[in-house]
Amino acid sequence: MNSNLHSQGKQVATNQALLIIGIIFVAFNLRPAITSVGPLIGLIRTDLQLSNGIAGLITTLPLLAFAALSFLAPKIGQKLGNELAILMGLLFLTIGIMLRSVGISSMLFTGTAIAGVGIAICNVLLPGIVKQRFPNKVGLMTGVYTASLGGFAAIASGISIPLAVNMKLGWENALLTWAGLAAVAFIIWFPQTRKYKRSRDIQVDKSLPGHQNSMLRSKLAWNVTFFIGLQSFLFYCVIAWLPELLLYKGLDDTTSGWMLSLLQLFGLPISFITPVLAAKMKNQRMLVIAIGIIYITAFLGLLMDGSASMTLLWVLLIGIAQGAGFSLALTFFVLRTVSSDQASALSGMAQSIGYLLAAIGPMFIGMLFDQTQSWSLPLFTFIAIAAAMLIAGLGAGAGLVSQTRSEY
Secondary structure, rough: HHHHHHHHHHHHHHHHHHHHHHHHHHHHOOOOHHHOOHHHHHHHHHHHOOOOOHHHHHHHHHHHHHHHHOOOOOHHHHOOHHHHHHHHHHHHHHHHHHHOOOOHHHHHHHHHHHHHHHHHHHHHHHHHHHOOOOOOOOHHHHHHHHHHHHOOOOOOHHHHHHHHHOOOOOHHHHHHHHHHHHHHHHHHHHHHHHOHHHHHOOOOOOOOOHHHHHOOOOOHHHHHHHHHHHHHHHHHHHHHHHHHHHOOOOOOOHHHHHHHHHHHHHOHHHHHHHHHHHHOOOOOOOHHHHHHHHHHHHHHHHHOOOOOHHHHHHHHHHHHHHHHHHHHHHHHHHOOOHHHHHHHHHHHHHHHHHHHHHHHHHHHHHHHHHHHHHOHHHHHHHHHHHHHHHHHHHOOOOOOHHHHHHHH
C-alpha cells in the first residue's frame, strides 16, 4: 500500500516536472520571433526597400494576429484541450518563421502573421494552464514563465546582428534560427497532449462568471485590458525602434542591438519577482505606481539628455519597467479570476483588445519619425502612454481577489 502511494507520488512529481519544463520551453518561443526583428529592421528595410512605416508593420502584424486570435483562443482550447491547442500554436509558429525567412516581401509579412497566430494561441492559454495545474503557486509559476519568456526575448535581440552580420548569415537566416527553438518546444510539449487529453472533454458552464460576454461588462476586465494594451504599446515600440533611436544618438548597430538585449535581461529578475510579490499583496497599486514612475523617468531621460554616457541608465530603467509591467499584466489574469476558464476568458479579452491597441504603436511611431526626422515627438508619445497605463493599472490593481467573482 505504502509502496503504491510512494510510486504514485513519484509519478505525480515527474508529471509536474515535465509540465514545468514544457511551460518554460513554450515561453522561450513567445517573443524571439518578434524581438529578433528590431536590430535587423534596418537591414530588412534596406534590402527590401521599405519605408519606416511599412517596416514597423513587421512588428505590428503579430500584434494584429494576437488581437484577431485572442478572443478565439479560449474557444479553441475548450474544443481541443488547452494542451493540444498550444501544440497547434507551436506548429503555426514554426511554419510562420520558416516562411518569413525566404527573403521575399510577401512571404516576410505572410510568415510573420502566421507566426503571430501561433504565439497568440500560446499567449492566451498558458495562464489558464497555470491557474488549473498550479492553483496554489500562481505567482511563482507566472514568474517562472515570464522570466523564461523575457530571457529568450533578450537573447534574440542580442544575437540578431552577430548572426546576420558577424557570422554572415544575412537577416533571413538570422530569423530562421528561431524555427529550430520552436520545433524543440513542439517535441517537448507533445507528451502533454496525451497526459491531459481529457481536459478537452470538460464542459464549460457559460452561466458561470468568466464567460467572455460578462467580461465585456466588467470595469475590472477593461482596466486589465487597457493596462496590458498600453504596456504592450510601449513594449513593442521599444522592441521595434530602440535600436534606431540609439543609432540616432550615435551608437553603432552592434551596440544598439546589445543595448536592447541588456534592457530585456535587466528586466528578468524583476519579471520573476513581481508576480511573487503581487500574489502576496491585497492590491497591486503600489507596484503600478512604481512602474509608471520608472517608465516616465526613463523616457524623459532619453528626451532631455542627449549624451550617450547616460543612455545605458535610461535603457536599464526601461528594462525594469517593462519586466515588471508585463509580468504584472500576466499576473492579473490569474489574480483577478477564480477559475481556469475565467482566467482564459480574461486573458482572451485583454490580449485581443489590448494587442489591437498595441498594434498601432510600432507603425505609428515609425510614421512619426518619418514625418519629423526626430525622436522627440515619439518620446513625448511614450510619456503620455505611460501615464495612461498608470491610470488603467490603478483600476486593475485595486480589487481584492476575494471580490473577483462579483466583478464579472
